[in-house]
Structure formats: C-alpha cells, structure tokens
Amino acid sequence: MTSSMAFFSSTTPTNLPSFSPSSKTHFPINPLLSLKPQRQVFGSVRATENGSGAAVVVEEKKDSTEEGNGAPVKADVAELGAKFEDPKWVSGTWDLKQFQKDGATDWDAVIDAEVKRRKWLEDNPESSNNDFPVVFDTSIIPWWAWMKRFHLPEAELLNGRAAMVGFFMAYFVDSLTGVGLVDQMGNFFCKTLLFVAVAGVLLIRKNEDIDNLKKLIDETTFYDKQWQATWQDEKKE
Amino acid sequence: MASITLKSFIGLRQSSLENHHSTITLPSKPLQYLRHNIIASKSSPKITGRNLRVAVIGGGPAGGAAAETLAKGGIETILIERKMDNAKPCGGAIPLCMVGEFDLPLDIIDRRVTKMKMISPSNVAVDIGRTLKPHEYIGMVRREVLDAYLRDRARDAGATIVNGLFVKMDKPIDKYAPYVVHYNAYDGKAGSTGTKMTMEVDAIIGADGANSRVAKSIDAGDYEYAIAFQERIKIPDDKMVYYENLAEMYVGDDVSPDFYGWVFPKCDHVAVGTGTVTHKPDIKKFQLATRLRARDKIQGGKIIRVEAHPIPEHPRPRRLSNRVALVGDAAGYVTKCSGEGIYFAAKSGRMCAEAIVAGSENGTRMVDESDLRNYLQKWDKTYWPTYKVLDILQKVFYRSNPAREAFVEMCADEYVQKMTFDSYLYKTVVPGNPLDDLKLAVNTIGSLVRANALRNEMAKI
Numbered sequence: 001m002t003s004s005m006a007f008f009s010s011t012t013p014t015n016l017p018s019f020s021p022s023s024k025t026h027f028p029i030n031p032l033l034s035l036k037p038q039r040q041v042f043g044s045v046r047a048t049e050n051g052s053g054a055a056v057v058v059e060e061k062k063d064s065t066e067e068g069n070g071a072p073v074k075a076d077v078a079e080l081g082a083k084f085e086d087p088k089w090v091s092g093t094w095d096l097k098q099f100q101k102d103g104a105t106d107w108d109a110v111i112d113a114e115v116k117r118r119k120w121l122e123d124n125p126e127s128s129n130n131d132f133p134v135v136f137d138t139s140i141i142p143w144w145a146w147m148k149r150f151h152l153p154e155a156e157l158l159n160g161r162a163a164m165v166g167f168f169m170a171y172f173v174d175s176l177t178g179v180g181l182v183d184q185m186g187n188f189f190c191k192t193l194l195f196v197a198v199a200g201v202l203l204i205r206k207n208e209d210i211d212n213l214k215k216l217i218d219e220t221t222f223y224d225k226q227w228q229a230t231w232q233d234e235k236k237e
Numbered sequence: 238m239a240s241i242t243l244k245s246f247i248g249l250r251q252s253s254l255e256n257h258h259s260t261i262t263l264p265s266k267p268l269q270y271l272r273h274n275i276i277a278s279k280s281s282p283k284i285t286g287r288n289l290r291v292a293v294i295g296g297g298p299a300g301g302a303a304a305e306t307l308a309k310g311g312i313e314t315i316l317i318e319r320k321m322d323n324a325k326p327c328g329g330a331i332p333l334c335m336v337g338e339f340d341l342p343l344d345i346i347d348r349r350v351t352k353m354k355m356i357s358p359s360n361v362a363v364d365i366g367r368t369l370k371p372h373e374y375i376g377m378v379r380r381e382v383l384d385a386y387l388r389d390r391a392r393d394a395g396a397t398i399v400n401g402l403f404v405k406m407d408k409p410i411d412k413y414a415p416y417v418v419h420y421n422a423y424d425g426k427a428g429s430t431g432t433k434m435t436m437e438v439d440a441i442i443g444a445d446g447a448n449s450r451v452a453k454s455i456d457a458g459d460y461e462y463a464i465a466f467q468e469r470i471k472i473p474d475d476k477m478v479y480y481e482n483l484a485e486m487y488v489g490d491d492v493s494p495d496f497y498g499w500v501f502p503k504c505d506h507v508a509v510g511t512g513t514v515t516h517k518p519d520i521k522k523f524q525l526a527t528r529l530r531a532r533d534k535i536q537g538g539k540i541i542r543v544e545a546h547p548i549p550e551h552p553r554p555r556r557l558s559n560r561v562a563l564v565g566d567a568a569g570y571v572t573k574c575s576g577e578g579i580y581f582a583a584k585s586g587r588m589c590a591e592a593i594v595a596g597s598e599n600g601t602r603m604v605d606e607s608d609l610r611n612y613l614q615k616w617d618k619t620y621w622p623t624y625k626v627l628d629i630l631q632k633v634f635y636r637s638n639p640a641r642e643a644f645v646e647m648c649a650d651e652y653v654q655k656m657t658f659d660s661y662l663y664k665t666v667v668p669g670n671p672l673d674d675l676k677l678a679v680n681t682i683g684s685l686v687r688a689n690a691l692r693n694e695m696a697k698i
Contacts, residue, residue, distance in 0.1 A: 115694040121359045122638065122695070125491040127532035130479065134360045137646060138687045150690040223573075223628045227621065229458075229554035230613060 084120050088113060093136040107145035114138070162201045169197065281603040282413060284439075288313045288600035291593060292418050292438040293396075293586075294403045295445030297325065297380075298579050299565025301387025302339065303442050303586030308394035310594030315436065316391060317420055319402040325380040326467055326544035328501055328508070328576070330484075333373055333662040335580045339587075345382055347504040349374035350484045356530065357645035358489035358638045365648050368655040373662055375484070378579075379504060387583070400424055401431060403445060406454050408559070413603050415439055416560065440560040440604055442589055444582070447547045449567035458554035460569045462547040463496060465576065466520045467510030468528075469503065472538035479534060480507055487511075488641040491526040495635055496576070498527030500534070506541060512576065514550055548576055562609045564589045570616075572624055574631040580664065581620070588612050622666040639688030646684045652677055 088098045094113055099106045114136070128134070170181050173190070184190040204210055289312045293304045296318025307314040330350070335341065351374050352366040392398050400423045407417035416438050421431030443451025447462060472480075480502040492498035498511035509531060511523045528535070549569035556568045564570070565582030572581070589612040594600070596608025634644035647653050652673050659667050668674075 111691070111694070115691050115698070118359045118638075118642075118691060119695045119698050122490070125358075125489065125526055125529060126360060127534075128356045128360045128362055128487070128530055129533040131533075133362050136359075136361060137649065138642075138691070139646070139683070141687075143683075146687060146690060150686075150693075219632060223551060223625065226460075226551040226554075227617065227624070230552065230556045232554075 082124060083126055084117055084124075086113065086117070089117065092132060092134040096140075107141050108149060110141055111145070111149060158201055158205075162198060165197055165201065166194075169193070281605055283602050284600075289440070289593070289597045289602075289604065290315070290415070290438040291440045291442060291590075292317065292416075292436065293442045293444055294418075294451050295443070295449075295565075295567065296321070296388050296398070297384050297444060297446060297565065297582060298387060299567070299582035299586035300442070300444035301384060301391050301586070302583040303444055303564060303590040304391035304396040304398075305387065305394050306587050306590035307442075307593060308391055308396040310590065310599055312594060312597065312600040314391070314396035315399055315438065316388065316396050317399045317401050317403055317418075318388065319400070319423070321385070321388075321400055322381060323384065325384070326465070326546040327380045327579070328465075328467075328499065328510075329378050329380060329503065329579075330501065330577065331376045331378055331383075331579050332577075332664060333376070334664055335583065336376060339387075339583060341376075341383075341386070345378055345386055346376040347379060348377040348482060348502050350377060350482050350502065351375075352483040354483060354485045355645045355648045356485060356487045357642045358491070359642065360530075361642070361645055363645050363649045365654045365657070368651060369658060373658070374482070375662070377484075377502060383579075401434065403450050404433075406441060406451070406561070412605075413439075416441055440593060440609075441562075442586070442593075443561060443563040443567045444565050444586055445567055447549055447566045449563065451561065452553060452563055452567050455555065455558040455561050455563075457556065457558070457563060460553050461514060461550040463512045463514040463550055463576070464517045464520050464545060465510060465512035465548050466524050466545045467508050467543075468524065468540050469506050469508050469542040469544070470535055470538040471506040471541050472535050476534060476537070477502075477505075477507070485531065485534075487527055487530050488635070488644065489526075489530070490638050491523070492530060493523050493527075495631075497635075498523065498530065500531050507535065507538075509535060512548065520545070548578065557606065557609050557613055559606050560604060560609065562589050562612060570620075572627045574627040574635070575661070584620075585612075585616055588616055620664070623660065623664060626660070626666055633685075637692070639692040640685060642688040642691075643681070643684035646688075647677075647681055650677070650680065 088095055090098075094110055096105050096110070099109050099113075101109070170184060173184055174180055179187070185194075203213065291307050291312050291314055293300045293307070293314060293316040296304075296316055300316055300318065304314050304316040329347075331341075331346075336343070336346070351369055352364060355363045355365060357363075388398055399420070401420040402423070404419045404421060406419065409416055418436050418438055418441065420434055420436075422434045423429060423431040441451060443449055443455075445451055449457075452458075480500065482502070484502060485500040487498040487500075489498075493511045493513050494516050495514050496512040499509070501508045501510075509524075509527055511520070511527045513520060513523060516523075549566055549571050550573065552569035553563065553567075556563045564585040566578055568585060570581040570585050571578040589609070592608055592612035592615070593604055596602070596604045596611065634640050648657075652669075656667065656669055656677075659665075
C-alpha cells in the first residue's frame with residue numbers, strides 16, 4: 001500500500017507529460033489513474049484500495065518491468081494488441097453500478113471514463129469484435145448532467161461577457177447622448193445594437209470563429225454551385 | 238477536424254459576381270431559356286434516307302442502359318467498349334429499385350444484403366436493417382456480370398456493340414453536320430493496338446467513366462475525386478457466414494478522414510476497402526487501419542486482388558456541349574456520403590437516351606443541344622434533392638470523430654433507419670412525419686453536442 005502511494009506521488013503533474021506515452025502502451029488501467037489531475041489522485045487511490053486490491057498489485061509488478069524497458073517495447077504494441085480494459089467497462093458498456101457516489105450515479109465520472117476510452121481508442125484503434133460488441137450510448141447520461149458540466153460554465157462565461165459589454169455600452173451611450181438605460185431600450189437603433197451585441201457574443205468566441213462562420217456559409221452553397229455550373233453556359237449563349 | 242479548403246468554383250467561365258447571384262435563382266432561369274429552345278428544335282430538319290445515328294462511348298451500366306433505350310427508340314446505335322470482360326473495381330451495390338426499373342434478372346445478384354453494421358471510431362456497433370420488409374434488400378453484383386448483361390440486352394434491342402477504344406472526336410463543321418468519331422477497333426484481339434477506324438454520327442453519349450475521354454474532348458472541366466482502394470479477401474467459410482447478408486461500414490479518422498471504410502460481401506469473398514478525397518497519399522495507411530478494425534472478422538483471410546479507382550465527388554462543370562452529352566461517372570453523378578454510382582449511371586444513360594429519342598421523334602429528326610438539355614433539366618429536377626440531402630449528411634456527419642460518433646448513435650434510431658433505407662432503396666426523398674422529423678432533429682443535435690463535448694474533454698487530457 002505504501003509503495004502504491006509512493007507510485008502515485010511520483011506521478012505528479014510535472015511528470016505526467018513524459019509518463020503518459022509509455023504508460024498508455026502497456027497499462028490500460030494506468031491512464032485512468034495517472035492522468036487524473038493531482039487533486040484527484042489520492043481519491044482514486046482510495047477507490048482502488050476499497051475496490052480491487054488486485055489492481056494495485058498488478059500495477060506494481062508492471063511498474064518494475066516498465067522502468068526496465070524503454071522505447072523498444074513500444075514497437076511490438078501492435079502485435080501485443082493492447083486492448084482497452086477497465087474494471088468498470090463491462091460487456092461493452094459502462095457498468096453504472098460501479099459509478100455510485102452517495103447512493104446516486106456519479107455522471108461526471110461516467111463522462112470522464114468515456115472520454116478516456118475514446119482518447120485511448122483514437123490513439124490505439126482496435127478491431128471491432130462480434131463477441132464483445134460495444135453498445136454504449138451517450139444518451140444514458142441524463143441531459144442535466146451534460147448541462148451542468150458543459151453548458152453552465154460556458155453560459156456563465158458568455159453571460160458575464162454580455163453583461164460587461166452591456167454595462168459599458170449603456171454607460172457610454174448615456175454619457176454621449178444623455179439617454180438613460182430605460183429610454184435606450186425604447187429606441188429602435190439601440191435595440192438593434194443590443195441584438196448585434198448578443199449575437200456577436202454567442203457566435204464569435206475566438207478570432208478563428210469569424211473565418212469559420214464565413215467558411216460554413218460558403219460550404220452550404222458550394223455543392224449547389226457545382227451542380228449549376230453546367231447551366232451557366234446556357235446563360236452565356 | 239478536417240479543414241475544408243474551398244477553391245472558388247466558377248465552373249469554366251470566368252464569370253463575374255453577378256452571374257453567381259443569378260445562378261442561385263436557378264429553378265426559374267433554365268425554364269425561360271427552354272421555352273425558346275423547344276421552339277428551335279421543332280424546326281430542326283427531318284433526316285431523309287436513314288435514322289439518327291448515335292454513338293455511345295463506354296459499355297458500363299450507363300452506356301448499356303443508354304444504348305438499349307436508344308435502340309428501342311428506333312435510333313441507329315453504336316456502342317464502343319474497350320474491354321468486354323472488364324471486372325471494374327467497384328463496391329457493387331445496387332438499390333432495390335434498380336432491379337425493377339431495369340428488369341434485372343435475379344440471378345445477376347450474388348447476394349442480398351439485408352443488414353448493415355455501422356461501427357463508430359470508438360467501436361460502438363449499431364445494426365441497421367430491422368425496418369426492412371422481407372422483400373427489400375441491397376443487391377450485390379459483380380460488375381462484369383451486370384455490364385455484360387446490359388450490353389447484351391442493348392445488342393438484342395438492335396444496337397451494334399464494337400470492341401474498341403475511343404481516341405478523339407472531330408467537331409461538326411456546321412450546325413447539322415455529323416461528328417466524326419475516331420477509335421481503335423480491337424475486334425476481340427487482346428494486346429493489339431487495334432486498327433484506326435472512324436465513323437460519322439449525329440450525337441454522342443459519353444459514358445466512359447471517371448477518366449472520360451469524351452469529357453476531355455468537349456472541355457467538360459475537372460471534378461474533385463475520391464480514391465477508392467479495395468482489397469478482395471477470401472476469408473474462411475465460418476467467418477463468411479457472418480457476412481452472408483451483412484455489410485459493414487467503419488467510420489473514424491483512422492479509417493478515412495472524409496469517407497468510410499467498408500466490408501462488403503461479394504460472391505464468395507469479401508471486399509475490404511476505404512476511400513478519401515483530401516488525403517490520397519495516405520490511402521494505404523487508411524486501408525491498414527480498416528483491416529485492423531475488421532481484423533477479428535477477417536482473420537485468416539487471403540488477399541486475392543487489390544484494386545483502386547477514382548470516384549467523382551460532384552458533376553463536371555460542363556455536362557453537355559452541342560450534341561455531346563455525358564452520363565454516369567463521366568458526368569460525375571456519384572452521390573456523396575455513400576459514394577453510390579451504379580444506379581445513377583444507368584438511370585442517367587437511360588434518361589439521356591430518352592431525351593434523344595423524344596427530341597428526334599424516334600430517329601426521324603435531327604437533335605440539337607436543347608433536346609439534350611431536356612435530359613439535364615429532368616435529371617437535376619428529379620435527383621437534386623437526393624444529392625443535396627446526401628451532401629448535407631456528409632458535411633455534417635463525416636466532419637470529425639465526434640460527428641461520426643453522433644452519426645452511429647443516430648443510426649440506432651428506428652425512424653432514421655426507416656427513412657435511410659426508404660430513400661436509399663427507392664431513390665426518393667420521402668418527407669416523413671413532421672413530428673418525428675422534429676424529434677429526430679432534436680436527437681441529432683443532442684448527439685452532436687454530446688459527442689463534441691466529449692471530444693473537447695479529450696483534448697484537455
């Protein structure tokens with residue numbers, strides 16, 4: 001147990017970038033534990049201690065062999081066929097019973113687990129097997145879990161931006177024209193500016209978004225132009 | 238995410254911006270012109286002493302269908318094909334409606350695919366085909382069998398089949414003068430360069446495929462094309478049972494950045510392949526990845542043939558010039574998303590031939606460009622929705638791995654399966670129930686949002 005604690009304390013975030021490539025190739029379980037941010041590391045250690053002590057033991061053994069070998073072992077990963085394995089991944093889907101926290105399912109942990117699985121598979125594509133079909137569907141995670149995790153932080157950010165822009169624009173217009181906030185809302189021009197400001201905050205989050213939007217608009221009509229090219233000749237004739 | 242660099246597409250004319258805006262209001266414009274042109278063709282001269290002569294260059298599905306329809310319409314038809322026993326590299330899938338529309342005998346079809354499996358980048362596998370009725374299937378054919386059958390039927394209808402290679406054509410010197418077609422006649426002798434021959438015809442249908450010479454002769458312009466690479470693998474019998482009537486589609490960045498990898502069952506082996514438009518030099522890498530993803534199911538298989546072919550991505554800028562029209566792959570009638578071309582080749586060949594038969598009043602009058610434009614107009618009107626929908630599907634769902642994950646998730650839905658198969662098998666875009674469509678739209682957006690959210694998390698690792 002103490003050696004496993006030492007193992008984890010050695011994999012502080014400063015080591016993570018160098019540690020991850022070799023760890024991924026050998027120990028499917030490792031990425032899940034070593035790649036978590038440090039504050040969660042001790043939490044996960046506790047989890048494995050409570051759960052399967054066997055998992056920790058296995059890691060220690062593999063730990064020593066991993067340190068011995070360096071780059072050469074990476075070469076025969078393809079033959080080894082390092083598959084994605086995780087105790088919580090049962091019969092081609094995440095076993096929700098293993099994600100219980102305080103009696104309810106910890107959806108954040110499910111999302112984290114799926115993220116790691118996809119990242120693993122992107123870097124190490126696997127053969128699809130009929131005997132072990134993957135049937136996981138992201139829609140089993142309820143909509144409010146997605147909202148809480150992804151939408152709310154971004155909504156907070158955007159609303160904050162909108163509020164800041166709004167406050168200073170209202171002050172600026174008031175100082176220039178003397179028209180107060182309530183009277184500004186009644187003016188058509190101000191309403192238009194407000195609409196533009198809200199749309200701008202929603203659509204343009206980074207500088208690249210402006211180009212992306214232009215490209216998207218071009219894309220939607222590109223195929224049409226290709227089909228209609230043959231009719232352009234007729235117009236000229 | 239695949240970055241899409243768009244070359245400015247202005248066809249062949251260096252047109253100004255005004256023309257661009259005018260083309261967007263397309264549906265009304267050609268009709269205006271057509272009204273003038275219909276009058277013009279009625280005044281084209283009657284041919285005395287002989288029937289209209291039409292050369293069909295290329296003897297694939299498009300050429301065979303065109304030649305048969307022309308011959309049945311009483312037109313003197315000559316079909317030129319360079320390789321009579323050509324086993325064209327091809328997926329070989331034909332929709333159910335083709336069997337009915339072209340009266341194909343059922344023994345041409347090697348296999349009836351009634352189930353498909355879509356496999357996402359993270360190996361989520363979804364079976365589709367539950368909604369198929371017992372008589373519905375996707376037919377898998379061998380191109381050499383299908384092409385030969387259509388050519389033979391054209392010959393039986395009265396067309397002359399010539400084994401030769403089209404070299405070039407001489408444009409007519411005045412309005413109703415004939416085209417002179419130069420070709421090398423092989424006459425069944427393999428390996429020879431053939432004897433140079435010429436023939437005079439009044440109209441030409443270019444059905445000579447993706448690398449069409451006819452298209453080059455009329456300056457039809459180029460198209461973007463995908464490279465489809467395929468290995469035919471003979472797998473052990475017990476593994477073949479799984480592919481009895483099932484085809485697989487693998488999606489993922491490893492398999493193809495803008496297309497999909499496939500395992501299609503053929504007569505006694507499977508075809509494993511993939512394709513790409515934007516990353517052609519990496520095609521071998523994609524093929525290895527496809528074989529890896531299917532590895533457990535094709536283990537122990539032997540590669541019996543390796544083949545590749547270009548597949549057009551969109552129609553050529555000019556599909557018709559004076560009395561020469563392009564059909565099939567030569568015109569670029571391959572759908573996006575699925576890469577389907579056989580049915581559209583045959584149908585366009587038939588449609589073009591029908592337009593010539595009608596415009597020439599069964600071979601008694603000369604045809605001119607307006608008659609051939611009728612074919613283009615009918616084609617665009619009938620199939621534009623199908624092409625556009627598939628284009629949208631490709632743009633939305635083949636963009637990136639999250640989009641592909643969402644795609645596979647959506648395919649699990651019964652409504653999606655029903656709509657997909659209905660539109661694939663019968664080639665009509667069915668509107669469907671608006672309430673279900675709304676639910677589908679909401680679910681699609683949900684899937685896309687979830688998959689993209691997961692991918693953003695992946696980027697943080």
